[in-house]
Amino acid sequence: MPLKHLLLVALLSLLAACSSKTLDESLSESEIYVMAQKDLDAKSYGAAVEKLRALESRYPFGRFAEQAQLELIYAYYQNFEPEAARAAADRFIRLHPQHPDVDYAYYMRGMASFTRDRGIFERFLPLDMTRRDPGAARDSFNEFAQLVSRYPNSRYAEDARLRMVYLRNLLAAYDAHVGHFYLKRGAYVAAANRGRYIVENYQQTPSVGDGLALMVEAYTRLAMDDLAESALLTLQANYPEHPSLTRGSFRHHVEPAQRDARWFERMTVGALDKVLAPPQSMGSTQMEREIRQQHDNLRAALPREIRSPQQPKRSFWSRLTFGLLD
Template sequence: MSMKHLLLVAMLSLLVACSSKRGVLDESLSESELYVMAQQDLNANNYGPAIEKLRALESRYPFGRFAEQAQLELIYAYYQNLEPEAARASADRFIRLHPQHPDVDYAYYIRGLASFTRDRGIFERFLPLDMTRRDPGAARDSFNEFAQLVSRYPDSRYAPDARLRMIYLRNLLAAYDAHVGHYYLKRGANVAAANRGRYIVENFQQTPSVPDGLALMVEGYRRLAMDELADTALQTLQSNYPDHPSLKSGEFRHHVQPAQREAGWVETMTLGSLNKLVAPPSRRSGQTQMEREMERQYQDAVTSLPREIRAPQQPKRSIWSRLTFGLFDD
């Protein structure tokens, strides 16, 4: 081995040794010293080192005077360090261990915030992406967690912000259901589309998606030849939302998909390219997480239909039949 290689190995070994030494906290540090050092890291926005010191403080002095405060600040540090799952787990643990703590409402609040941002990657945090087309699981969790905060601690300092976020999340969930309903219409699942529209109208009153729900009901019921129900939904749509895109001069014209935000040039040129590069090989090109979820829901809706009202499946046509436009089919 040449001298050059020996020097390279020595330098790498030195770097590894130095980094490992930096990662070990002195066992002789007192509780107060650990807490002060963690505070210094938090004030400097060094959340990784702060997490390390807060965890050490909690494990070494579980019954010390800073233990509960360290647990609260650990929730905050995880959230600020873009570790939402760790933040939620720490918040759950604090709520379980200290249900009567005067600051337990903060744990509820951060838990809701962690779910609020759980499905947003680094680009989604800064680019105006359409969140109504994302899997709504995290949004539902966040809404329920904020609802717990508001119901348990209505006078909390965090309650006003939680209520505003609940309004946003409710609108988002309603818009997601409208997209799903339109997807059902495109697939010919008219019963599921009409039911989804009725669900929006019944459960998401005072959201911008209510007229979309009514339009789904009109179109779905018309395709099912349920004219009385379609006319009732249409009258409600005409009376309350005369400017809805489905109404042309007061007449209903096929359900219009909810308005889509046009992607900005930064999103189109940057995020679109990166999404294509990082997509796993098993994922079909162009199929988003929401589309996969809608496909699953569509299949569930088809399976749940009674056999007697299912649409008969058309036999697959051969290549010859397609080329001859079926002129020679038996």
């Protein structure tokens, strides 16, 4: 979407917020409900949220109360308020567990998590979601799984199953990226464990080949030749076209995203990551802090003879003289 369109949308939203008025106290339940429906039809979701909330608070036991609660979930979701949509869905499920449309609340809760981490950059730029924190993806998968297990014949179940396949592939690809992160930092035990986890838990996903390649690379670096050979034979038999194989011989592990990343992502994602990265004083993201801690713990547990040496920290004078006087 062009920048001028984004600015126009922001300006219109601001004007709508500034021009909103408190609803007339004399309005009846049906009048407020009809007004909310008109806002939904006009895609004025912020105004619809206001009216649906007013309807629920003024007439909590009215004939439109339960329907208003359901439509409030949808209005929050369309208004890019996923946390509010999840909270509204949870509240409806808790208050009306036997409602004939409670499956819709389960479905919308999963949808809210599905789009929770998709901010403005993820919506309009081709960023790789397998490199992002998978917390929302895991929540969404679990919530869709609840829908499918509780209401297998729901009209939303088929769409939920398809989204679960996508989310499972995304989670597997994320673990492959984490395994590659370990490899680059010499945490070979962690890399091998992550590869085995992918193979054991994400069968029938495209990342199983990446998990096997992680195991081959990590076990080779750890001098565990029998395990490396077993993983290599499995990789050759099941994924002969994997990028880490050259004419059947293992070349080196290829990072998953490098095989099919689009040129625009390759040109922009690094710069965007720098812009969006938190200050260094914050210790980067929680995921990166956990990975670094796991790496340090696993490195300390390795036998000294196979532990990759760490480079000593160079002094300012050493850097200034290019090491000639060290």
